[in-house]
Amino acid sequence: MSATTPTPPPTPPPAPTPATPPATSEKFQEIRIVSHCMLFYWWPVWAIGYLMALLTLIDGRVVVFVPPDAKVSRTLNVEVEAGKFETREGVYLPRNDKNPSHLLPDTPDVAGNPLPDPTPPRLHMANRSSYGVFFLTVLLLVIVITSVPLRGMWSVVVIMGIVMFSVIFALMGWWDAIFHAIHLLDIRINMGGYIFLSTALLAIWVVTMMFFDKQTYMIFTPGQLRVCLEIGGGETAYDTTGMVIQKQRDDLFRHWILGLGSGDLIVRTSGANSHEFHLPNVLFISRKLQMIENMQRDRPVIRS
Numbered sequence: 001m002s003a004t005t006p007t008p009p010p011t012p013p014p015a016p017t018p019a020t021p022p023a024t025s026e027k028f029q030e031i032r033i034v035s036h037c038m039l040f041y042w043w044p045v046w047a048i049g050y051l052m053a054l055l056t057l058i059d060g061r062v063v064v065f066v067p068p069d070a071k072v073s074r075t076l077n078v079e080v081e082a083g084k085f086e087t088r089e090g091v092y093l094p095r096n097d098k099n100p101s102h103l104l105p106d107t108p109d110v111a112g113n114p115l116p117d118p119t120p121p122r123l124h125m126a127n128r129s130s131y132g133v134f135f136l137t138v139l140l141l142v143i144v145i146t147s148v149p150l151r152g153m154w155s156v157v158v159i160m161g162i163v164m165f166s167v168i169f170a171l172m173g174w175w176d177a178i179f180h181a182i183h184l185l186d187i188r189i190n191m192g193g194y195i196f197l198s199t200a201l202l203a204i205w206v207v208t209m210m211f212f213d214k215q216t217y218m219i220f221t222p223g224q225l226r227v228c229l230e231i232g233g234g235e236t237a238y239d240t241t242g243m244v245i246q247k248q249r250d251d252l253f254r255h256w257i258l259g260l261g262s263g264d265l266i267v268r269t270s271g272a273n274s275h276e277f278h279l280p281n282v283l284f285i286s287r288k289l290q291m292i293e294n295m296q297r298d299r300p301v302i303r304s
Contacts, residue, residue: 031291033218033265035229035279038146039208041258042201048138049198056126056191063190064121069094124191132187135194145253155252218267218279220292225269227277240296242270247285261286 070091078088150158169175215231225238248264255262263285267277282288 029221029295031220031288031295033220033279033282033288034214035216035265036213036262036281036283037208038281039205040213040262040281041146041254042142042205044258045139045142046198046201046205048135049194049201052126052131052135052189053191053194053198055131056124056194059124059126059128061125061127062121063123063125064091066091067093125188129186129188132189133182133185135189136187142258145258149251150253151249151251155250159252216279218277220295222295225267229277238269238275239271244268244270245289245292247289259283265289 070093072089072091074089076088076090076092077085078090080086169178212231216229218228219226219235220240223240225240225243226235227238228235244267246266246268248266250256250263255264259281260283262281262283265279265282265285267279269275
C-alpha cells in the first residue's frame, strides 16, 4: 500500500491595496494688490525727524529764555560761595525798576513774597542750525516729489538739469556764495519739536498703511478678479479672459527714491461692460506683476 502525499492548500491572493482617494479640488492662489495713498512716501520726514532728535540729544546743549535786553559778558563777578567770588562767563539782565526783567518764572507776586528760584535750563536744542535746515529741506523735497509727478523722460530731464546747473554754478563760482547764505540761515528746532512731529506723523502713517489703505484692493485668482476701490464698498468680480494689465512709467523720484520700487497699475477688463481701474502706489509692483502673469497661465484643474 503506497503513501499519498497531501496537497498543500492554495495560497490566498494578496489583499488589494486601498486606492488613495482622489483630490476633489485645489486651493487656488490669491494675489492681493493694495493701493497706497501719497502719505506712504512721507516716511523720510518722520525718519529724519527722529534722527535729528537723537543728534540734538547727543549734542547735549540746552537753552534758556532771557528778555531781549539781556547782556552777555566774559568777566562777570559771581559769588560761588559765601564771600567767595569768581570771574565767569554769563548772561545778565540790566536793572530796570520801571519794567523789571526776570528769568522764568517771572509771575508777579502780589503778596510781596520774593520770586521763586529761576527754572534751570532743560530745553534741548542743538548748537548747529544745520539740523533744522536739513530737516526742512527734506520736508520741502517730499512735498514737491509727492505733488509733481515726473514720469519717464521727465525724470531724466530733471536729473540732467540738476547736473547741468551744478556744473554751471561751479564754473561761475556761485557755490561759495550759496553755501555762505545757507550757513547764515539759522533754523533751530528743539528735541521735543522733532519728537512730537515725527511721532504724530508716524502714528498717522502706520494707521493709514495698516488699515485705511488695505480697504482698497484687487485680488487676482486664476480666471477671476475681485475689486474693491472704496472704503466700506463691496467687491465686484470680473473674468480675467482678455484682461489687460499695464504698469505706468515710473516716477524716478517718487517710485524708486521714496517708494523703494513701487509703481502705478492700470487694469482693463474685457467684454461688453469693460472697466478700467487705476491703482497708484503699489509696493513691489514688478514682483507682483510677474506672479500674476505666472498665475494667469495656469487654469484651475479639477481632479476626478
